[in-house]
Amino acid sequence: MSTAPLSDFRSDTVTQPTPAMRKAMAEAEVGDDVYGEDPTIARLEARTAEILGFEAALFVPSGSMGNQIALRVHGRSGTEVIVEERSHVFHYEMGAMAALSGLLPRPVAGPLGRMPVAGIEAWIRPASVYYLPRTSVVCLENTHNFAGGTVLPRAAIEEVLVLARKRGLAIHLDGARLWNAAAALGVTEASLAHGLDSVMVCFSKGLRAPVGSAVAGSKAFVAEARRVRKLFGGGMRQVGILAAAALVSLEEERGRLTQDHARLARLAKDLAGLRGVSLDPGAFPTNILIADLDPRVFGSAAEALSRLKERGVLAGAAGGSSLRLVTHADVGDTDAEKCVAAFRELSTAG
Ligand SMILES: Cc1ncc(COP(=O)(O)O)c(C=O)c1O
The missing domain is CATH 3.40.640.10 (Type I PLP-dependent aspartate aminotransferase-like (Major domain))
Known part of the structure; x- marks a missing residue:
């Protein structure tokens, strides 16, 4: 942990x-x-x-x-x-x-x-x-x-x-x-x-x-x-x-939102390349993304959430085998890198 x-x-x-x-x-x-x-x-x-x-x-x-x-x-x-x-x-x-x-x-x-x-x-x-x-x-x-x-x-x-x-x-x-x-x-x-x-x-x-x-x-x-x-x-x-x-x-704060959007776009692009993650990186124009996870790689959504948490990353359930990630002022580039690293680890371990 x-x-x-x-x-x-x-x-x-x-x-x-x-x-x-x-x-x-x-x-x-x-x-x-x-x-x-x-x-x-x-x-x-x-x-x-x-x-x-x-x-x-x-x-x-x-x-x-x-x-x-x-x-x-x-x-x-x-x-x-x-x-x-x-x-x-x-x-x-x-x-x-x-x-x-x-x-x-x-x-x-x-x-x-x-x-x-x-x-x-x-x-x-x-x-x-x-x-x-x-x-x-x-x-x-x-x-x-x-x-x-x-x-x-x-x-x-x-x-x-x-x-x-x-x-x-x-x-x-x-x-x-x-x-x-x-x-x-x-x-x-x-x-x-x-x-x-x-x-x-x-x-x-x-x-x-x-x-x-x-x-x-x-x-x-x-x-x-x-x-x-x-x-x-x-x-x-x-x-x-x-x-x-x-x-x-x-x-x-309104003037800052495009930074959240840019960070989300980078996150979506990095996650899209991982095994077992389905998402269209062009589909999320603001600060929210939904990733569909292959349960054979990530386990159930609940299992994926808890394995991400063990790696220091909190995400939300979005129904079925999907997770939701949201960027905001209290997550920066280091958090985004940690998030991608955690997903990568799970995607190669499964
Ligand atoms: C689109 C949308 N509408 C309404 C709400 C409700 O806001 P609140 O949680 O302040 O009741 C939310 C909350 O996340 C939301 O995402």
Whole structure:
């Protein structure tokens, strides 16, 4: 067993807050946000809305709560929400849209996480048939986590937007890593969010803040979202302490994401050559890769994870015999080299 610190590629959520974040938190000016009296939260919400090109934004404790608030605002109980079949909102939020809001997810398969427009259209229920459920919302994810951090460019968003407008549906974007999509495409976040009804973004993933996400949209959407946040138990008091770190993340961390992407690309290229590893090194444009491992070489995914850990490397399970690796600010070139060396050792030993 290696005694060196573990190189943690499980997720970009594992990062430590930066010294600048801790300082900003210690010095934050705060008030009771349930009374609307926290100046630091007000600054964070205004800045987030500005970056995303929306009228308003609302701080929420987690990405999951942000998604669930948006769906609750857009969809009436008993209506269907069209989601990509491996999307976070469908797969990893514990059925919350059904449990909390009476919404029925309608999954559509999307190669590379991108639902074909025809696939979405096929599942929009015709309003003329009275005994069918209604469709209320289409939910997109950009980047798409479990498709390997894949990116939806503006043209693909536009197609869905046109369809949703034609059929009277709301569109919500799970943009937990919208920052990564914008960095990979070399465009602004606002250009990817334009025209959508709501967007959820996370400060606590690649941007290194310890806690927090936001939902953004029109003033009317955010007013309603604020009510639902309270309903879901997410009204917070002197929460400017968290907003202070998130403000630092917005100003200081977005520009760094291309480094995570470059490191991931090198990692993907190095792993792709190894015996028993299947991955297309060109398929991962941001900071996430999914590697399919041959169980005859690596054993089961659980065995592979524990053998990697013995060699000082943490990865995540991604279903079946696949593993997920994520780059972030707290893994550097030495960690990446250690990771490749560990995979190489397993691939030659098996
Ligand atoms: C794409 C996506 N959406 C939403 C979430 C949920 O965020 P949180 O863990 O803050 O609830 C995650 C978490 O990893 C995610 O990857």
